[in-house]
Amino acid sequence: MDAPVRRSTDVTSTLTVPLSTSRTAAGLDFESLYRGARDDVFAYVATLLGDRSAAEDVTASAFERAYRRQRTYKAARGSERAWLFGIARNAALDELRRRKRSAALTADPADVDAAPAEDAADAALRRAALRTAVAALPPRERELIALKFHAGLDNAELAAVLGVSVSNAGTLLHRAVQKLRKAIDEHA
């Protein structure tokens, strides 16, 4: 009896990257890295910059830099995601330096026109308060929140991106969460 052929399921799009550039000698699979991190990088950059348009530019720039430097990736220095977010972080900070202006969060306004039900209204208010609190955080804490909750990095990756120890990264993250809770409480 023939063995069943395994096929991919739920594939909505395919990405074709030349094989010669898909995987480097260091073992970096850029295609899968891009697929798995595109939205995370955007979310992190958008939260840090507070500007979706700039976030798109920076995200594209970060992936382009990563694509061109993929041969410089060394697995011994950390995970692929940590390497990628290090590049994205530099690109975002370059953007901040270039702009030299405040990066106020330009989150979408709460959808109040939909006349939501009472529960839905409460939820919308809570979400708005949360966005405002995140945007009001100092940039360093906002970056930690973005890396942890929006980009989905674990603490080790967080430490690698920020260039600190894992325990220090945990401490910084905890402090940022405390500040966020306090900010939400104040808004509430």
Added chain:
Amino acid sequence: MSTPDTLTRELAALDDALAGRSVDPDLADLAELAVAVRDERPAPDPAFARALDARVERGFARPAAARGRRRGIKWLSPPVLGMAASVLLVIVVAVSIPKGDGGDSGSSGAGAGGSIATTEPAPESEAPSAAKRAAPSSGASSDSAVSAPPSATIAPLPTDTPHPGGRRRSVERSAELVLATPAGDIDRDARQIVRETERLGGFVVSSTVASDSSAQFELRVPERKLQTALTRLSSIAKVRQRTQSAQDITGAVVSVRERLKDARTERRSLLRQLAAATTTNQTASIRARLRLVSGQIASAKRDLGRVRARAIRSTLSVTLLADRNRGGDNDGAGGWTPKDALDDAVRILEVTAGVLLVALALALPLGLVALLVWLAARQAAQRRRERALDAV
């Protein structure tokens, strides 16, 4: 202030909440917050996502002009610039290092390099250049020396030129020759040097021959045959160094002649006085004076002979050295044997290794400095980036 345990628990609760795992009831609000923050993450616009997907698919292709520009800028990174500067410096140093070991070019042909031709300045008013020597100032003595590489044609030294007073100038010439020959040929070549010297009408003033190591000769050859002697002796063995010098001794010759002339004039006067003398005392006094003057004349004649001999015969110093790089027959006829080739190859390797060593000695510290500068620049750039976070 959170205790370490609390911190660890809350961080673990955050991870559990994000992973969809249950958390302790007292940390439920924290877990709720974590999920809420995660759910608020900005999502990219689908159009942007599609455009980025397409760019990735194309490999972030750029227009050709931009590619070239970027590639050029990429190559100008600090470490590359530093290394380029190091390499440039090394090349400059390597090129400026004199080739060879002072004229010993091995056995493959005429020597390259050798001693650098120098001209010593004249001690008096005359300059050593050929033009000056051709028309020296009256009564001044001068000397000059020319040291030439073995393969070079030595410029003719000043010849006797008419003195402004009508006499020819007197020039004392000397030369030094350093020859290299295989150790086993020292005795044979030493005999040949003596033979050639005698054949040219010269003679050996002194000689020291140490078989298998070196020989030293001081020769006198007729001044007119000095060039011929140099040519013939140079053909005996490989020339390591050849130096010629010339000293204008016209002043010394003129001085001695004047002394002789004055003494003769005085003697003639004394003889006339002696003929006219009338008393015994006068006669005795003049005779004593005549004896003195005769002595002066004899001394002046001896001096004149010596100083003329300096101009008539040239001094030629010949040093014959054992050439350690040549073990075979040195007939100068270009017999290039496999052993010669091996010697040359070893020599080339030695020189190459020396140049590489010098290059390495220069490149290492320079490369290190370039690396440190690059690291410092990188760190400074990262600090500037970090400051952007504080400035927001």
